[in-house]
Amino acid sequence: VLVMALGGSTNAVLHLIAIARSVDVPLTIDDFQATSSRVPFLADLKPSGRYVQEDLHNVGGTPGVMKYLLAEGLLTGDCLTVTGKTLAENLADVNPLAAGQDVVHSLDNPIKPTGHIQILRGSLSPDGAVAKITGKEGLKFSGPAKVFDSEEDMLTAVEQSKIVKGDVVVIRYEGPKGGPGMPEMLTPTSVIMGAGLGSDVALLTDGRFSGGSHGFIVGHVTPEAQEGGPIALVQDGDTISIDADANVM
Known part of the structure; x- marks a missing residue:
């Protein structure tokens, strides 16, 4: 979900499938298409957009994006993470994306209505x-x-x-x-x-x-x-x- 929202690399497909296979979790390219079909492309980042990673960091960074996606129902908050806490617990005290920023578009004004x-x-x-x-x-x-x-x-x-x-x-x-x-x-x-x-x-x-x-x-x-x-x-x-x-x- 985060890869689609941020416009991440196609290498995510290779890496995540490899990681999943190493722990016997079923994951295929069709799962990426299913996610792409429901998650819009939101981040106006280079190479296709205007901003760089520092700009994203300055408006709340990846945690801010995750908090937004969680609030909008695109992430599952009860997933256990490597911190030993759930995703929702990890994000509870994270600041939301800065008001008025245009690095990451809202779901009702996406760069593209589906993933890249x-x-x-x-x-x-x-x-x-x-x-x-x-x-x-x-x-x-x-x-x-x-x-x-x-x-x-x-x-x-x-x-x-x-x-x-x-x-x-x-x-x-x-x-x-x-x-x-x-x-x-x-x-x-x-x-x-x-x-x-x-x-x-x-x-x-x-x-x-x-x-x-x-x-x-x-x-x-x-x-x-x-x-x-x-x-x-x-x-x-x-x-x-x-x-x-x-x-x-």
Whole structure:
């Protein structure tokens, strides 16, 4: 819930599923979609927004946000935490978010009515993919594929001006097995922004992203290319359509 409200990294999906599995708690990407569908995106934070973490700290910080979400019924107060107290007990003496602040929007005036993390499925990602869509970049994108079998090949193409407005950049063989290790695609997203293409190009990968990545980006495509997933079959010029409203790719 907090990840959705604050616009947190897609890495939360990886980390929380791994943590849950280590203690035999069932958690899947579908749980993230269910949460995203009911929790609005509230925090006007960089890289997609105006403010930085210090600004959030100055208006009440993460505890203030949690207190607000608890009061609005989006968090369960009787959950036991590592302090030995419940979540509600931890937040009882926390100051609320500062009056008049605009770093964190209210539920009746969200930046986006649903969460920024969206789980996409379709012919290109039958087992699911994780998109980071804040709404600033739009909710739908369709265009011809520009396919690269490594991050480095894509970076070379940008330097040579081979990626143009309207393209859907595909970087594959960057998954857990293909990478190996599922590296972050922060550099490709940063280069796209630096080239002035952030509003006009989508990026699709079986790798993952940094919390600093933004734009129309979809990662964690499964099955990954190394395992023979459909992303391995995409060719230059194939039309790729991404619809974050319908959760289809």
